[in-house]
Amino acid sequence: MHLTAENLAARRGEDLIFVNISFHLAAGEALVLTGINGSGKSTLLRVVAGLLRPEKGTVIFHGEESLGGRDPGEVSHYLGHRNAMKSELTVAENLDFWRTFLGNTGSAPLSVEDATDAVGLSGITHLPFGYLSAGQQRRIAFAKLLVAHRPVWILDEPTAALDASADRLFADLIMTHLEKGGIVLAATHQPLGLRNAQELKMTGFAGVDSGIWG
Numbered sequence: 001m002h003l004t005a006e007n008l009a010a011r012r013g014e015d016l017i018f019v020n021i022s023f024h025l026a027a028g029e030a031l032v033l034t035g036i037n038g039s040g041k042s043t044l045l046r047v048v049a050g051l052l053r054p055e056k057g058t059v060i061f062h063g064e065e066s067l068g069g070r071d072p073g074e075v076s077h078y079l080g081h082r083n084a085m086k087s088e089l090t091v092a093e094n095l096d097f098w099r100t101f102l103g104n105t106g107s108a109p110l111s112v113e114d115a116t117d118a119v120g121l122s123g124i125t126h127l128p129f130g131y132l133s134a135g136q137q138r139r140i141a142f143a144k145l146l147v148a149h150r151p152v153w154i155l156d157e158p159t160a161a162l163d164a165s166a167d168r169l170f171a172d173l174i175m176t177h178l179e180k181g182g183i184v185l186a187a188t189h190q191p192l193g194l195r196n197a198q199e200l201k202m203t204g205f206a207g208v209d210s211g212i213w214g
């Protein structure tokens with residue numbers, strides 16, 4: 001299993017945000033994107049997740065079973081800045097929705113109860129998501145990754161709004177995913193404590209006229 005990006009470039013509005021981004025991740029490997037605000041980390045993650053079309057280049061996932069490449073969006077969990085949960089639905093209803101919507105592409109996922117337990121919040125699944133604190137909401141958003149199996153986790157600032165214990169908990173869940181042969185791409189301003197992660201420092205792009213389209 002591997003995920004390969006070649007010569008990616010992306011534009012937001014009129015502006016090129018980055019060019020010539022390439023990386024290769026095999027099973028069990030992580031790539032951490034760092035860089036100042038606005039340097040293009042979220043943009044790159046959205047391109048890999050299939051939410052934005054790249055201006056140039058390709059990103060392809062090869063699984064163990066299939067000979068051809070697949071669109072990474074089909075095999076990825078994407079945790080963006082927003083939590084993608086409905087405030088008025090309960091925690092259990094939100095996670096049930098995602099479990100059904102995402103389906104399953106392999107290993108057995110956790111039940112809603114076990115997933116909320118894994119993020120330290122098993123007692124509150126009956127509450128509307130909107131009642132939870134910011135950190136609790138982020139923990140439940142992370143539990144979404146556990147109720148349906150996806151080999152690739154794409155995480156944009158996963159630890160924003162979290163306390164130190166949740167930081168460690170998320171790092172442990174990410175490490176477990178990697179140990180089981182998963183792949184992780186994460187943008188972060190805080191060290192996630194991942195061992196052996198590759199780092200890609202995004203710098204933004206300041207040379208639109210440098211002939212990259214040749």
Ligand SMILES: Nc1ncnc2c1ncn2[C@@H]1O[C@H](COP(=O)(O)OP(=O)(O)OP(=O)(O)O)[C@@H](O)[C@H]1O
Pocket residue numbers: 012013014017035036037038039040041042043044187202
């Ligand atoms: N929809 C959009 N239209 C036009 N420009 C955009 C759009 N979304 C983002 N941008 C611009 O793209 C650039 C990269 O933004 P991006 O969100 O990828 O950065 P980032 O590195 O993730 O930043 P942060 O650390 O603040 O999350 C920024 O200059 C931003 O203003």
